[in-house]
Amino acid sequence: MRVLAMALMLLLSACTRAPEPIQHQIYTFGTLVDITLWGVSQAKGEQALAMLTEDFARMHQDWHPSEGGALAAVNERLMHGEAADLPESLLPLVRRSTELSVRSGGLFNPAIGRLIRLWGFSNEFAVPTAPPAGAEIEALVARAPSMQDLTLEGNVLRPKDDAAALDFGAFAKGYAVDRAIERLRGLGIEHAIVNAGGDLRAIGRRGERPWRIGIRQPRGKGILASLETRGDESVFTSGDYERFFEHEGRRYHHILDPRSGYPAQGATSVTVVSRDAALADAAATALLVAGPEHWVEVAKAMGVSEVMLVDGTGKVHMTPALAARIRFEVTPAPEVELSESL
Ligand code: AMP
Ligand code: MG
Numbered sequence: 001m002r003v004l005a006m007a008l009m010l011l012l013s014a015c016t017r018a019p020e021p022i023q024h025q026i027y028t029f030g031t032l033v034d035i036t037l038w039g040v041s042q043a044k045g046e047q048a049l050a051m052l053t054e055d056f057a058r059m060h061q062d063w064h065p066s067e068g069g070a071l072a073a074v075n076e077r078l079m080h081g082e083a084a085d086l087p088e089s090l091l092p093l094v095r096r097s098t099e100l101s102v103r104s105g106g107l108f109n110p111a112i113g114r115l116i117r118l119w120g121f122s123n124e125f126a127v128p129t130a131p132p133a134g135a136e137i138e139a140l141v142a143r144a145p146s147m148q149d150l151t152l153e154g155n156v157l158r159p160k161d162d163a164a165a166l167d168f169g170a171f172a173k174g175y176a177v178d179r180a181i182e183r184l185r186g187l188g189i190e191h192a193i194v195n196a197g198g199d200l201r202a203i204g205r206r207g208e209r210p211w212r213i214g215i216r217q218p219r220g221k222g223i224l225a226s227l228e229t230r231g232d233e234s235v236f237t238s239g240d241y242e243r244f245f246e247h248e249g250r251r252y253h254h255i256l257d258p259r260s261g262y263p264a265q266g267a268t269s270v271t272v273v274s275r276d277a278a279l280a281d282a283a284a285t286a287l288l289v290a291g292p293e294h295w296v297e298v299a300k301a302m303g304v305s306e307v308m309l310v311d312g313t314g315k316v317h318m319t320p321a322l323a324a325r326i327r328f329e330v331t332p333a334p335e336v337e338l339s340e341s342l
Helices: 002-016 042-063 070-078 091-103 113-119 134-142 172-186 277-302
Strands: 022-028 031-037 150-153 156-159 192-196 199-203 212-216 223-228 232-239 244-247 250-253 267-274 306-311 316-318 336-338
Touching: 022 042, 031 042, 031 172, 042 070, 042 172, 070 156, 091 150, 091 172, 091 277, 113 134, 172 192, 172 199, 172 232, 172 277, 199 277, 212 232, 232 277, 267 277, 277 306
Parallel strands: 316 336
Antiparallel strands: 022 031, 031 192, 150 156, 192 199, 199 232, 212 223, 232 267, 244 250, 267 306, 306 316
16 A cells, blocks of 8 residues: 555656756846756746746845845945945845955955946946046056955944945845755755856756866957856856957956956956855956966855866866866867975
8 A cells, every 4th residue: 555655646746747858948147047957847846937027126126236125225425435225135244245345355356346436337227338448447456445444333334434345246146046946955856957148056966977077268259168066056257258358459358357347457357266155256356356367266265176277378277176077178278387285
């Protein structure tokens, strides 16, 4: 009798499980977020997708630096040198990004909102056409805003002066992807990918196989390399090709070196593999700023051990841990320089 009941249960679950992954796209954070679920019923899949659609819309509204949401209101006060009450939706972002900013030695610096706005990179719908005046850049850099200048007491964020404005563009996507995965797990979903424009976290497997992830070429089209995820992993890439413009023969991209006020030089893309998507996102940005000469020290300080950096000549700099599992998808494979083990 028990065997029969078990067999019936298995049969039922087989009927309600989708044989193919359920896939859905949500447009948010200025990008398409692809949600892929494996091994869930159509009904559960729809429930999950509705929940994530709502979540992402709320996060985008709350976290956008200048679009009339919660962060925009906070920035308005900070830019007048006034203390701001942080809503619940922003507290964890401020705490976590401060910790990561300190660990990155200030290369990941969400307090440079004024500089990002000056360049015109805070508007995801428009790419600027010319760099701002050098004197304006220098004036903002001289004020050296940092997350440590903002003191958090309870939910009150007090600035040292009016130099800092917050921009979570380098990290909010990772944070949101972590939250989405948590929500899916809360619904009992164990096999999924949340992919925000190529930056993703994957849990579980695609049936019998692991999830296989592509890393795009920083120059030209197509995939540079691929990798199979293990259990629960995030893969985040920062690149100078994502948002940029050309002016008088020079290329200006959206990842700024807080020390110079200009787009970071030396690396064209950095990929970080880590369990934690928020960490991977912040680290990818920080290591792109650090460049081919200094990325290893910053990776150590941030606690990431699987990193690939492509430099301006197309050469790949990589940690041995990532080199051991990545597969190049281009021929000939690029020249690779391995770092020490991290
Ligand atoms: P990502 O693609 O994750 O590297 O994030 C790039 C975005 O982060 C930019 O569009 C800016 O909004 C913001 N950003 C640029 N430079 C920095 C930096 N050095 N630290 C923190 N955020 C930055
Ligand atoms: Mg980032």
